[in-house]
Amino acid sequence: MSQTLLAMTKDLIMAQIQAKTLPPDEMHQALQRTYATLMTLKAQEEANGSVAVVTPEIPSKPINWRKSITKHLVTCLECGASFKQLSVRHLKEHGLDGKAYRIKYGIPRTQALAARETTSKRQEIVQRSRPWEKAPTFVKAQKEKQRAKAAVAQRKKTARAQASGHHGR
Numbered sequence: 001m002s003q004t005l006l007a008m009t010k011d012l013i014m015a016q017i018q019a020k021t022l023p024p025d026e027m028h029q030a031l032q033r034t035y036a037t038l039m040t041l042k043a044q045e046e047a048n049g050s051v052a053v054v055t056p057e058i059p060s061k062p063i064n065w066r067k068s069i070t071k072h073l074v075t076c077l078e079c080g081a082s083f084k085q086l087s088v089r090h091l092k093e094h095g096l097d098g099k100a101y102r103i104k105y106g107i108p109r110t111q112a113l114a115a116r117e118t119t120s121k122r123q124e125i126v127q128r129s130r131p132w133e134k135a136p137t138f139v140k141a142q143k144e145k146q147r148a149k150a151a152v153a154q155r156k157k158t159a160r161a162q163a164s165g166h167h168g169r
């Protein structure tokens with residue numbers, strides 16, 4: 001009999017008795033059960049040459065990236081870390097960039113790699129500050145539009161003036 005296993009069994013049982021999870025009269029049965037369990041584990045350990053650990057299940061289904069992007073967090077499908085936003089710098093740690101990451105997990109190009117909350121907040125900020133309005137092409141187009149509008153307004157005014165002139169007969 002292995003002295004270590006017996007010692008371990010005894011310690012486990014004593015701990016249970018002290019914690020009052022095990023009535024003393026059930027001690028013998030518990031001792032046997034625990035010892036048997038430890039023996040099985042030891043046999044497995046020897047058979048495998050290493051401690052029997054539960055190997056994580058390899059997902060057979062393709063990863064559903066949609067689950068990785070929630071309202072508050074985006075989970076890195078490479079390492080499982082969670083962020084408000086999956087940064088280029090973090091992806092670089094996996095040898096990926098946004099494009100490669102999206103391709104690898106079948107994420108659409110238009111999908112932001114950020115928590116939905118963050119995405120909508122950013123869209124809100126963009127909508128509010130309207131950065132494109134500062135773009136030269138936009139400013140130019142806007143001026144032309146105003147000029148065209150002014151011309152139309154002028155034409156309307158003239159037309160109205162003519163019309164009212166005719167009304168006055």
Ligand SMILES: [Zn+2]
Nearest residue numbers: 076078079081
């Ligand atoms: Zn990662």
